[in-house]
Amino acid sequence: MHILGIDVGGTGIKAALVETKTGELLGEKIRIVTPHPATPAAIAATLRDLIAQQQWAGPVGIGFPAAIQHGVARTAANIDAAFIGLPVADYFSQQAGCPCHVANDADVAGLAEMRFGAGKGNAGVVLIVTIGTGLGTALFSDGKLMPNTELGHIRLENGYEAERYASEAVRITKKLKWKEWGERLNVYLTTMESLLWPDLIILGGGVSKKLGKFLPQISTKAPVVAAGFLNQAGIVGAALFAEREIARQS
Ligand code: BGC
Numbered sequence: 001m002h003i004l005g006i007d008v009g010g011t012g013i014k015a016a017l018v019e020t021k022t023g024e025l026l027g028e029k030i031r032i033v034t035p036h037p038a039t040p041a042a043i044a045a046t047l048r049d050l051i052a053q054q055q056w057a058g059p060v061g062i063g064f065p066a067a068i069q070h071g072v073a074r075t076a077a078n079i080d081a082a083f084i085g086l087p088v089a090d091y092f093s094q095q096a097g098c099p100c101h102v103a104n105d106a107d108v109a110g111l112a113e114m115r116f117g118a119g120k121g122n123a124g125v126v127l128i129v130t131i132g133t134g135l136g137t138a139l140f141s142d143g144k145l146m147p148n149t150e151l152g153h154i155r156l157e158n159g160y161e162a163e164r165y166a167s168e169a170v171r172i173t174k175k176l177k178w179k180e181w182g183e184r185l186n187v188y189l190t191t192m193e194s195l196l197w198p199d200l201i202i203l204g205g206g207v208s209k210k211l212g213k214f215l216p217q218i219s220t221k222a223p224v225v226a227a228g229f230l231n232q233a234g235i236v237g238a239a240l241f242a243e244r245e246i247a248r249q250s
Contacts, residue, residue: 002026003242004056004098006047007063007105007234010034010078010133010169013043015050016232018061018239023116025232030054038079040086044095051096060098061242063105063234064088065134067148071102075150077163078133101242106136107147108237109204109227114140115240117202117228124199127192128227130234131205135163135188139196151192162188168207178210182217193220200225204233 005018016029030053035042051060067074071089076082092100110128113119119126123142130136135152138145152163164170166188171181189201201220203211204227211226218224227233 001243001246002058003239004051004054004058004060005063005235005237005239005242006050006060007108007238008034008043008047008065009105009234010038010065013046013050014235015054016235017054017056018236020239020243023112023229023236023240025235027054029232029235040080040082040088040091041095043079044092047092047096047100051098057098059242059246060092060096060100061108061238061240061245062088062092062100062102063108063238063241064102065105065136067150068103069148074148077153101245103238103241104136104138104148105234106130106138106204107145108241109136109229109233110138110140110145110202110237111240111244112229112233112237113202113204113227114143114145116236117233118225119200119202120228122200125196126200126202127196127198127222128202128204129189129192130227131166131168131185131203131207133167133169135167136204137192139198154191154195156187156191158187162191168205171207178213179217182214185214186217186219189218189220189224193222198222202227204229204231206231 137151
């Protein structure tokens with residue numbers, strides 16, 4: 001099935017057509033800078049723009065940076081607070097004129113990684129951490145997702161909220177060296193390990209391309225690997241989520 005996958009991030013919104021059978025991107029990936037303030041109307045306008053640029057009129061899957069319970073946004077850490085309680089799937093469908101299926105961005109990245117990427121075939125507990133403006137998490141056991149884990153918001157022993165300490169945004173704004181930032185990420189990952197005991201940790205987001213620069217700082221027992229789709233897991237997974245929803249509804 002061909003589905004337009006869209007990854008809504010804190011800094012950019014990316015869209016590409018996905019072949020869900022293989023996880024391949026068909027055609028060009030288009031990126032538009034996330035509007036600020038990231039209000040529902042502003043995000044909807046950007047989605048409309050991306051869908052038009054892709055000349056698409058079919059189903060759309062959207063990975064969104066919030067807990068999404070049955071199509072309704074429940075949190076808004078790095079987006080406008082007006083999203084809280086909004087039935088985003090219905091709202092975006094109406095605004096975009098295409099059926100939109102919306103789920104948490106880290107959860108959909110996880111779907112892509114478990115089906116085609118670094119978690120493929122892993123029947124144990126797999127933790128996916130997407131590192132960007134925030135820290136997103138997805139947790140799988142025996143290939144099944146437990147949706148909407150918001151574990152980027154846990155408070156670390158040093159008193160910091162995890163995503164205010166170890167996100168990509170923190171690395172950039174504080175101009176941290178890879179080693180310094182790697183040490184911060186290690187505090188987070190070892191904390192997660194002590195709570196969840198995953199068999200595998202997969203890192204997504206832009207930094208997944210730079211794993212070699214900070215892996216020496218990571219001391220978890222579980223292996224830490226880069227997302228097979230690197231920074232594209234969100235787009236592919238959004239399309240996979242939409243495919244799953246379409247099958248469920250029919
Ligand atoms: C949000 C999560 C999201 C993560 C990554 C966090 O601030 O609360 O829902 O998955 O950022 O975008």
